[in-house]
Each structure stands twice: as C-alpha cells, then as structure tokens.
Amino acid sequence: MSTNIERFKAIVERGFSQGDLSVADEICDTKLIEHQYLARADLPGPQILKAQIEDARRSIKDLKFTVEAIVESGDTVWARGKATGVDPRSGKAVTIDVMDVCRFANEKLVEHWGVPDRFALLHQLGALPPPPS
Structure with a gap:
C-alpha cells in the first residue's frame, strides 16, 4: 500500500467488509x-480496530461497507461511506451512513474519529419513533 487512501480502503474492504483482522x-x-x-x-492500537471490526460484524450480519466519497489532506483522510447488512435480531435489512477521519504518520493509522449514524439504525429497527411526516 502506498497511500493513506489505500490504507483506509484496506481497513474498510478487508477489515469491515471481509472480517480480515490482520489488516489492523x-x-x-x-x-x-x-x-x-x-x-x-x-x-x-491494532486491538482497538480488531474490536471495532468484530463488534460491527456481530451487530450487522453480512456487513458490507462501501466508500462513497474520500479525500486526503496532508496526513489526514476524510471519508463518507455506507454500511449495509442485516440486523441479526430482527432479520431486517439496515443501511447507515458512516463518517471517518483518519490521521496517519509513518504509514500507520495514529488517530481516528468515526461517526456511524446510529440514529438511522435505531429508526430502521423500530427502536425510535418514525420521523414526522
């Protein structure tokens, strides 16, 4: 891997979508x-990411994460993606947006901010009232 964008995409594709913990x-x-x-x-560090991958894949069956927009500025990658899969308790299909900001140094991920749209997930599962019409 030669760029931070490629490193981020490896985390998303190999880690979250395929369950490959070695990427961490x-x-x-x-x-x-x-x-x-x-x-x-x-x-x-690597155990943090492994735990996140395992938790996400346990929470959403058949998890697939796709990057929809990505930009690199200096040592930081900003990405917007979509996670899809099935809630294992209800069997309902779910889709949520995810925002990630990753700072890299010396070709390693050194800092991460992640914001999955948990409210959207709760709405899809019926745990929150539907939005007003």
Whole structure:
C-alpha cells in the first residue's frame, strides 16, 4: 500500500467488509488514539480496530461497507461511506451512513474519529419513533 487512501480502503474492504483482522496489525500504530463513541480505547492500537471490526460484524450480519466519497489532506483522510447488512435480531435489512477521519504518520493509522449514524439504525429497527411526516 502506498497511500493513506489505500490504507483506509484496506481497513474498510478487508477489515469491515471481509472480517480480515490482520489488516489492523498491518495499518494501525501501537499507540492509536481512538475518538469514536463506545470504542475500546483501553486496548493497544491494532486491538482497538480488531474490536471495532468484530463488534460491527456481530451487530450487522453480512456487513458490507462501501466508500462513497474520500479525500486526503496532508496526513489526514476524510471519508463518507455506507454500511449495509442485516440486523441479526430482527432479520431486517439496515443501511447507515458512516463518517471517518483518519490521521496517519509513518504509514500507520495514529488517530481516528468515526461517526456511524446510529440514529438511522435505531429508526430502521423500530427502536425510535418514525420521523414526522
């Protein structure tokens, strides 16, 4: 992998869409700083990403994550993507938007902010009232 965009896409495609945890060992710095709400920040860098991949794939069956827009500015990659799959409890198909900001240094992911649209997920599962019409 030669660019930070390619590194990010590897996390999305190999990690989240395919469940390949080895991508975390290849790309994450051991001192990764994680800012995503509810992420396990008490683990060493690669283990943080592995836990996120496992949690996401457990929460959404047949998870597929696609990058819809991406830009690199200096050492930072900004991406908007879409996660699709099936809620394992209800069997309902779900789709959520995800925003990611990843800072890289020395070809390693050193800092991450992730914002999955959890409200959209809760609406799709019926846990929140439908939006007003």
